[in-house]
Amino acid sequence: MRRIVKNQTPECLQTFINEQLGIEPEPVNVNYRCFRAKADLLAILTAEQFGLCGYTGAPVDERISNLKSPSGQASFRNHIEHLKCQATCRQELTDSGGEYGKDLCDDLNYFNMIAAVEVRGAENEHFGAVKKRDLPLAVLPTQGECDEYFKFREVDGGIDGLNEDAEKSISVLDLDHDTLKGWRKSAVDAWLDPEVIQTRQDFEAVVQEMEALVEEKLPEYAFVIGSIAKEYL
DSSP, rough: OOOOOOOOOOOOHHHHHHHHHHHHHSOOOOOOGOOOOOHHHHHHHHHTTTTOOTTTTBBGGGGGGGGGOTTEEEEEEEEEEEOOOOHHHHHHHHHHHHBBTBBGGGGGGGGGEEEEEEEEEEEGOOHHHHHHTTOOOOSSSTTTTGGGGGOTTTTOEEEESHHHHHHHHHHHHHOOOHHHHHHHHHHHHOOOOOOOOHHHHHHHHHHHHHHBBTTOOOTHHHHHHHHHHHHHH
């Protein structure tokens, strides 16, 4: 994961919340299901994450069309992912004495939303958001230093957790899925070709590239490649 630095709640979402809460004699439809500007919000989330999935580092902007599954049994799209699932948000509101639809719920909390790859197709191809479903995550991409909890394997594109919470998160999201490993391996091989990248200066340059924006976008799997390059340093 790469830490996502959240900005203020976008106008499209805040306006909806304000309008629904202002309905007289009492608010109605104060919930994510009734929020209609999802496409606008998704575009904002995607830009906030510089075009990368908050869980996997795969592209979720226009580059998502390049994603392929080895089996050909899956397709991929960008979607709004709730870090704390919507069912849990509703339950927490009810448990606190609130009424869903009339009181503000965390399903409309901007800080609970990211852009993430959604896998559609064969269940054995599922990873990331669709694999997580309603399960809680021990490590969130909005947490500080979350990128320091994981180690990536150059040899096969795999991932290891550096503490118990990271291991749990890898399991919940299936971040060691073969498709993800293949994508990461291909990206690492392209950026860290040993015939090209040899000196300390070479690796330093790669690290800089992984942190540099080009047209407000980061390279695919930037935090994976950057992490491995830093190990050489």
